[in-house]
Amino acid sequence: MKNKINYKRVATIDVGSNAIRMLISNVYDINGKKVSTKNNIVRIPLRLGKDSFSKAKLSNSSVNKLIKSFKAFKLLMDINEVDSFLAYATSAIRNIGDSDALIKRIFEDTGIKLEVISGKKEAQITSQQDISNHIGKTKNYCFVDVGGGSTEVIIFKNSKIFKLKSFKIGCVRLLDGGADNQIWDKLEKWLSQNAKELNKLKIIGIGGNINKIFKISGTKYLKPLTKKTFKKTLKEIEDMPLLERLTILKLNPDRADVIVPAGKIYYFILKTLRLREIYVPKIGLADGMICQIVK
Numbered sequence: 001m002k003n004k005i006n007y008k009r010v011a012t013i014d015v016g017s018n019a020i021r022m023l024i025s026n027v028y029d030i031n032g033k034k035v036s037t038k039n040n041i042v043r044i045p046l047r048l049g050k051d052s053f054s055k056a057k058l059s060n061s062s063v064n065k066l067i068k069s070f071k072a073f074k075l076l077m078d079i080n081e082v083d084s085f086l087a088y089a090t091s092a093i094r095n096i097g098d099s100d101a102l103i104k105r106i107f108e109d110t111g112i113k114l115e116v117i118s119g120k121k122e123a124q125i126t127s128q129q130d131i132s133n134h135i136g137k138t139k140n141y142c143f144v145d146v147g148g149g150s151t152e153v154i155i156f157k158n159s160k161i162f163k164l165k166s167f168k169i170g171c172v173r174l175l176d177g178g179a180d181n182q183i184w185d186k187l188e189k190w191l192s193q194n195a196k197e198l199n200k201l202k203i204i205g206i207g208g209n210i211n212k213i214f215k216i217s218g219t220k221y222l223k224p225l226t227k228k229t230f231k232k233t234l235k236e237i238e239d240m241p242l243l244e245r246l247t248i249l250k251l252n253p254d255r256a257d258v259i260v261p262a263g264k265i266y267y268f269i270l271k272t273l274r275l276r277e278i279y280v281p282k283i284g285l286a287d288g289m290i291c292q293i294v295k
Contacts, residue, residue: 005028006028006029007026007027007028007029008026008027008083008084009024009025009026009027009039009080009081009082009083010024010025010027010036010082010083010084010085010290010293010294011023011024011025011073011077011080011082011084011085011086012025012085012086012087012088012286012287012289012290012293013070013073013085013086013087013088013112013114013286014088014090014284014285014286014289015048015066015087015088015089015090015092015093015114016048016049016090016091016092016147016148016285017047017048017049017052017053017090017091017092017147017148017149017150017170017172018045018047018049018147018148018171018172018254018255018258019043019044019045019046019047019148019208019254020043020044020046020048020066020069021041021042021043021044021286022041022042022073022076022077022286023038023040023041023286023287023289023290024038024039024040024041024076024077024080024082025037025038025039025290026039027290027293027294034294036290036291036294039080040080041286042072042073042076044065044069045252045253045254046062046065046066046069047148047172047254048062048066048092048093048148049091049092049095049148049149049170049172049173050172050176052091052092052093052095052096052149053092053095053149053172053173053176054176056095056096056097057096057097057098058096058102063102063105066102066106067105067106067109067110070087070106070109070110070112070114071109071110073110073112074110074111074112084293085112085293086115086289086292086293087112087113087114087115088114088115088116088117088122088125088285088289089114089115089116089117090116090117090119090122090147090149090150090285091119091147091148091149091150091168091170092148092149093114093116094116094118094119094149095149099116103115103116118166119150119152119165119166119167120164120165120166122145122150122152122166122285123143123145123152123153123154123164123165123166124154124161124164125285125288125289125291125292126143126145126152126154126206126283126284126285126287126288127143127154127156127161127164127288128288128291128292129281129283129287129288129291131204131279131281131283133222133281134204134222134224134279134280134281135202135204135279138200138202139156139157139158139159140156140157140158140198140199140200140201140202141155141156141201141202141203141204142154142155142156142195142201142202142203142204142273143156143204143206144203144204144205144206144266144269145206145207145284145285146170146171146205146206146207146209146210146262146265146266147170147171147207148170148171148172148173148258149168149170149172149173150166150167150168150169150170151166151167151169151170151187151265152164152165152166152167153165153166153167153187153190153191153269155194155195155198157198162194162198163194163195165190167183167186167187167190168183169183169184169187169265170262170265171209171258171259171261171262171265172258174258174261174262174264174265175257175258175261184268187268187269187272188268188272191269191272191273192272195273196273196274201273201275202275202277202279203269203270203273203275203277203278203279204278204279204280204281205225205266205278205279205280206281206283206284207262207284208255208284209255209258209259209262209263209266210262210263210266210278210280211280211282212249212251212255212259213225213230213233213234213237213259213263213266214280216233216236216237216249217229217230217232217233219280224277224278224279224280225277225278225279225280226276226277227267227270227271227275227276227277227278230263230266230267230270230278231267234260234263234264234267237249237259237260237263238260242256242257245259266278
């Protein structure tokens with residue numbers, strides 16, 4: 001089958017602060033145009049940010065689980081006959097002091113080269129994806145990606161990157177009390193200086209938590225999540241005991257405790273920009289990395 005159809009299988013590994021993910025995709029060459037489709041996703045709930053943000057290093061247990069995860073990813077890539085791959089690490093690995101030694105060990109044990117990327121590069125990769133089905137021909141828009149350890153904000157003006165910044169505020173940091181008022185003030189001030197005056201600005205929320213909030217709200221795909229519905233849904237989740245979040249909402253254990261802190265960051269930005277709605281396409285860093293490989 002593979003010999004008859006012109007396509008390649010590619011993989012991306014996203015080492016985040018709350019989980020690590022591998023996305024395997026098929027890339028087809030159709031009349032000279034590259035088209036990618038998702039094949040399968042593997043998500044491992046390894047909360048590296050818990051150690052990283054409090055101690056600036058990973059525990060032996062976390063390191064061992066990370067190595068095992070990469071070994072599993074390598075086997076899955078071999079079985080799926082992956083032609084090429086990218087592996088990026090974000091805030092949690094950026095924050096530790098011995099990241100070079102960890103990267104070297106991963107490569108020696110698995111043959112996978114892991115690259116630690118800046119918040120700026122993370123934002124650029126995520127924002128290169130096509131979201132025209134959601135926002136139409138709008139030229140002024142803002143991507144917001146709330147992760148475990150950082151929040152990336154990238155503003156487009158006339159369809160070109162205008163401003164971008166990474167803030168050390170994320171759902172795992174908030175959960176562990178690692179974000180003070182100064183960070184919130186910096187975020188509010190930066191947004192006010194760079195985004196408030198843009199005409200017809202639309203905001204796009206990226207990440208697993210905003211996707212879950214969107215799904216729970218019952219908003220139809222391609223429709224924006226209104227500020228009113230967002231606030232109502234977030235309050236309902238916050239008032240729900242953890243066990244009910246797990247069993248009724250069917251959230252994973254590593255999602256159930258961080259979804260509210262993450263939601264509060266998105267809502268804070270929505271409120272600060274005085275916008276009435278947020279668009280939620282199902283894209284993330286791993287999808288943006290696929291675009292990199294395709295290009």
